Amino acid sequence: MDERTQLIERELDALYQVSQVLNRPSGLKAKLEGILEILQERADMRSGMLALREQESDALEVCCVLRSDGVETRKPVRYEPGEGLMGTILDAGCTIVVERIADEPRFLGRLGLYDPALPFIGSPIRVGEDELVGVLAAQPVDSKLLGTRARFLEMVANLIAQSVGLLRSMEQKQLDLAAERDQLKQSLRRNYGFDNIVGRTPAMLRVFELVRQVAKWNTTVLIRGESGTGKEAIANAIHYNSACAGGPFVKLNCAALPDNLLESELFGHEKGAFSGAISQRKGRFELANQGTIFLDEIGETSPTFQAKLLRIIQEGEFDRVGGSQTLKVQVRVIAATNRNLEEEVEAGRFREDLYYRLNVMPIFMPALRERLEDIPELAQFLLTRISQQQGGRPLEIKESGIRLLMRHDWPGNVRELENTLERAAIMSPDGVIDREIIAMTGLEDEISVAGPSGQKPEFNLDGMDEREQVIAALEQTGWVQAKAARLLNMTPRQIAYRVRILNIKMKRI
Known part of the structure; x- marks a missing residue:
């Protein structure tokens, strides 16, 4: 070779x-x-x-x-x-x-x-x-x-x-994924942070301050308020402004499932634990490890399930359904309810020990009727979101439409306001929403001159516009705003706001 x-x-x-x-x-x-x-x-x-x-x-x-x-x-x-x-x-x-x-x-x-x-x-x-x-x-x-x-x-x-x-x-793929992840995090913070919660009234400013404070710590939070007040938005803001913002944020509506399914959903189950359990499944708490879990409508759970929930909140431990191994997780718990839990505890429908575990840091969400001054800014914010949902279509609300919105009692709170504006946007051919468009949504029938409670005023308001109605009520009550508010089925804050935006000069008698 x-x-x-x-x-x-x-x-x-x-x-x-x-x-x-x-x-x-x-x-x-x-x-x-x-x-x-x-x-x-x-x-x-x-x-x-x-x-x-x-x-x-x-x-x-x-x-x-x-x-x-x-x-x-x-x-x-x-x-x-x-x-x-x-x-x-x-x-x-x-x-x-x-x-x-x-x-x-x-x-x-x-x-x-x-x-x-x-x-x-x-x-x-x-x-x-x-x-x-x-x-x-x-x-x-x-x-x-x-x-x-x-x-x-x-x-x-x-x-x-x-x-x-x-x-x-x-x-390069890793860099692209990291950039996409960072972009998603920024988007989440932008969409679910403080900028996504609108309000300048004293009640909302107190909520903002509480959220800023509680976000710094791993404290259990109980958000309370009527349905539609934005409790989930507050839970989002707490998580995405906290130290565990990089971890998972898992949500569950406790009212949506019966006890047996709720237990499996939250704690997971082993293969063969019950009919249909064809494989092992991790529960929401396990998926939320090193992050936050949001338990909405916590007041709808039964005392039997509450005992199991107490263990994981208190000890960080749980067993999957059908399992024998005790698992540990580190999860921040944010709960929400529209029920009066104190009354539920008194009636024996809610465990007192769980109540105290959840009520470490309560945040009370005010009803929309208690902060009507926020409606103009809220309407603009919601219309921006609705515009994006409708392909970027320009939407504008006129002052006459805002005034009509502010006369409503809003039993459905912000959720009802958003639904009303979405219907109005659909009914407006040019995207301009005024009093007539708002009325077409059915809102005017609910806020007739009898007021939201249905009580008839003692004087005739036929043919008057809103400014004339307020002046007429003030004149009849000696220009005492609180009395005029009752006459018009409004709160004192509502009539004070109307006096200001309608440029009514108060008389002293």
């Missing part, structure tokens, strides 16, 4: 070993070090060196070298574009063969690595057709068959390029 054939066989064996190294589930640095060892041990190519191009500066940075005696050096070395022999290889984009390093003026010798009497081969590492990502270099032990040696090093560089290309593609 001649010398060339022997060399080719050794190179084929080395190429196989390189491919094995590149298929290992290890990091890029470990793979590159393994390749340099193979070049030295199997292919008689010493002083292997790998340099990768920095994407920001285009400079070459030496990431891996191996001396002929097997001792790795980690001396940091960089080559600017076109600098020295390494920079020339990257710029030229082709393999360069030097028969004797001592005779090459472009060789800088920064690494103190190479034997000046031996040859040198450097091959570019190319991803695809155009992207040059680095240089692979080594010294053959002699100057024989340098053309064959150069082609072998090019093949190794091509194998490395595939691995580098795959790695960079994975890194």
Whole structure:
């Protein structure tokens, strides 16, 4: 067998070993070090060196070298574009063969690595057709068959390029996923943070302050208030402004399920725990580990289920349905209810010990009728959201429409207001919502001159607009706002607001 054939066989064996190294589930640095060892041990190519191009500066940075005696050096070395022999290889984009390093003026010798009497081969590492990502270099032990040696090093560089290309593609996907995650987090904070809760009345300002304070700690929170007041929005704001905002936020309406399903939903179940349990399932508490769980309508649960709920809130422990293993979780609990829990406890329908566990930090949501001054800003906010749902259609509400909205008692609170505005937007052909459009939603029938309670006033308001009605009531009651408010079935705050926005000059009698 001649010398060339022997060399080719050794190179084929080395190429196989390189491919094995590149298929290992290890990091890029470990793979590159393994390749340099193979070049030295199997292919008689010493002083292997790998340099990768920095994407920001285009400079070459030496990431891996191996001396002929097997001792790795980690001396940091960089080559600017076109600098020295390494920079020339990257710029030229082709393999360069030097028969004797001592005779090459472009060789800088920064690494103190190479034997000046031996040859040198450097091959570019190319991803695809155009992207040059680095240089692979080594010294053959002699100057024989340098053309064959150069082609072998090019093949190794091509194998490395595939691995580098795959790695960079994975890194880019990871960066894209991280950017998407950060964007989603910002979107969640924007959509569910304080900016998503509208209100400037003293009652709402107190709510905001409580939310800011409680968000700093892992305290259990009980949000109380009528249906439709925005309790879930407050729970969102607490979670996304807390230290566990990066964790999961899991929600469950406790009134939507019977006890047996509620237990499985919250605590999970083992395979075969009951008919239909064909596999193990994690419950909401387990899914919410290191995050927050929001239990809406907590007052609708039975005392039997409340006992099981008390354990996990108190100890952080629970068992899956049908399971024997006790699991532990770290979850912040936010509960909400529209019931009077004190009365429920007194009646024996709600466990007193659970009540005290939940009521660590109560937040009371005011009814919309108690903060009618927020309706103009709320209406604008809700219309913006409705506009997005309708494909970005421009929507505008006139002052006459706002005044009509402010005369309603809003038993359904903010949810009812949003539904009314959505109906109005649908009924408005040009997106302009005025008194007539609001009336078309059926709201005017509910707020006739008899008022929301249905009580008839003692004087005739037929044919009067709103300003005239308020003035008439004030005149009849001696310009006492509280009495005029009762006459019109309003609260004192409501009539005071109307006096201001309708520019009514109060008389002193």
